[in-house]
Amino acid sequence: MNKPLALILRPNKVSEIVGQKHLVGKGKIFTNLVKSKKIFSMILYGSPGTGKTSLANALVNDLGCNYRSLNAALNNKQDLANVIEEAKMLDGMVLIMDEIHRMNKDKQDILLPCLESGLITLIGITSLNPYHKINPAIRSRCQIFKLEPLTDNDIIDGLNRAISSEILKGIKIDDETVKYIASISGGDLRFALNLLEVSYYFKSSHKVDIEVIKSINNKPNFFHDKNDGGHYDSLSGLQKSIRGSDVDASLHYLARLLVAEDLDSIYRRLSVICYEDIGLANPSIGPKLDACINASERVGLPEAKLILANIVIEMALSPKSNTAMLSINKAINDIETKNIGDVPSYIKSPYIGYKYPHDYKGSVVKQQYLPDNIKDSKYYIPKESSKYEISLKNIKEKLDKFKE
Numbered sequence: 001m002n003k004p005l006a007l008i009l010r011p012n013k014v015s016e017i018v019g020q021k022h023l024v025g026k027g028k029i030f031t032n033l034v035k036s037k038k039i040f041s042m043i044l045y046g047s048p049g050t051g052k053t054s055l056a057n058a059l060v061n062d063l064g065c066n067y068r069s070l071n072a073a074l075n076n077k078q079d080l081a082n083v084i085e086e087a088k089m090l091d092g093m094v095l096i097m098d099e100i101h102r103m104n105k106d107k108q109d110i111l112l113p114c115l116e117s118g119l120i121t122l123i124g125i126t127s128l129n130p131y132h133k134i135n136p137a138i139r140s141r142c143q144i145f146k147l148e149p150l151t152d153n154d155i156i157d158g159l160n161r162a163i164s165s166e167i168l169k170g171i172k173i174d175d176e177t178v179k180y181i182a183s184i185s186g187g188d189l190r191f192a193l194n195l196l197e198v199s200y201y202f203k204s205s206h207k208v209d210i211e212v213i214k215s216i217n218n219k220p221n222f223f224h225d226k227n228d229g230g231h232y233d234s235l236s237g238l239q240k241s242i243r244g245s246d247v248d249a250s251l252h253y254l255a256r257l258l259v260a261e262d263l264d265s266i267y268r269r270l271s272v273i274c275y276e277d278i279g280l281a282n283p284s285i286g287p288k289l290d291a292c293i294n295a296s297e298r299v300g301l302p303e304a305k306l307i308l309a310n311i312v313i314e315m316a317l318s319p320k321s322n323t324a325m326l327s328i329n330k331a332i333n334d335i336e337t338k339n340i341g342d343v344p345s346y347i348k349s350p351y352i353g354y355k356y357p358h359d360y361k362g363s364v365v366k367q368q369y370l371p372d373n374i375k376d377s378k379y380y381i382p383k384e385s386s387k388y389e390i391s392l393k394n395i396k397e398k399l400d401k402f403k404e
Helices: 029-036 052-063 077-090 106-116 152-165 175-183 189-200 210-214 230-244 248-258 262-282 285-299 304-317 323-337 387-403
Strands: 044-047 067-071 093-098 120-127 143-146
Touching: 029 052, 044 052, 052 093, 052 120, 052 323, 067 077, 077 093, 077 106, 077 120, 093 106, 106 120, 143 175, 152 175, 152 189, 175 189, 175 210, 230 248, 230 262, 230 304, 248 262, 248 304, 262 304, 262 387, 285 304
Parallel strands: 044 120, 044 143, 067 093, 093 120
Antiparallel strands: none
C-alpha cells in the first residue's frame, strides 16, 4: 500500500513538529514534558492540518509510552474496553482518541473511572471547540491546548522538508511555486503536502510549477465544513462584521460562505442579523432581505453572489439597534424568574370593565395591561441610532406621559 506523503513525513519527535511554537518552542510546555519525561491527560484542538495527531504521536514516541489510538466515531465500546484491559496488564496506557467530541455516553461512562484512577492517560483530538462540544466531565480531567493554523512560512518549511527528503525523487520546483502552494493552503500542511505529491506525478518530468498547481487545484483551501467548527466561525464572522459595521470584513465572510456554496446558512444567518442587530434602526431591511433571498433562489449561484453582496453591503452600513432583542429577553427573563401574577381580569373574556381604546380621543386610554405584580416593568428602551427609532422614542414618551 502506497502511503501518502503527509503520512510518511509525519514527525516522530516533538522537535520535528512544524509550527506551534507556543507549544513546542524552547521552554514551552511540550518541549518541557519531553525533558521531564511526564505526560498527563489533555485535549488538542484546532483546524484540520494543524498537526494535532502528529503532535500526539510525537509526544508518546518521545516519551516511549505504551499507547493505542482509537476514533470515537469509528471504534465501538468493546474496542475501548479492550484498550482498558490491556492498560490493566501494562499498569497504565496512553489513549489517543481522535474525534473525541463524538464520544457517546456509554464510552464516557467506561472511560471516566479510568481517567480518574490514572489507568488511562487521554490525549483527545478534535477540530471543534472543546469548551462547547466535549462533555464537561471529560474536559475537567484534561488540560486543553489549541493548535493555531500554520503560517505561510510554516507551510513553506514543511514543503521544503518534503522536497529535500528525496522521497519525491527528481522533483523540479522553484521557490515561487512553493510560496504559491503555501498561499492557497489555508494553514493546512496536510493539504499542501497532498497537493505537492499529486503535482509531482502530474508530469513524467516531475516538474512542478504554478500552472501545474492551478490545473489541479483552482480554489484556495480554507477550513469550512458544515459539520465542523470552521462553518460556524465563518457565520459568526459574518454576523459580527455586519454588527460592527465593517463592510469589507462582511464581504469577506460572505465570500467564504459563497465559495463553500452554502446559501441556506447565509439566508438563515442574514435573517437573524436583520432583526437582532439592525431591527428598529432600519425596519425596511427585513422586506429587502426577503426580496434578496427570493431573487437568489430564483437565479442560483454564481449570480446569487451579486444579490447577496448588495444586501450585505447595505446591512453592514445600516444603523444598528438591538432594542427588540434586549426587550424580549428582559420580558422572558421576568416570566422565568418572577411571580408575574395573572392577566388583569378586564382584558380576559368576557372583558368586563375593559376600555376599548378606539372609543377614546386619539385611540388611547389610561388602562393597565400588565399583571399587577409587574405593572411598572419597562422592557423597551429605545436607542437613538436612527431617525425611525427616535420617532418611536418620541411616541413612547408621549404615551408614558399621558398614562401618568
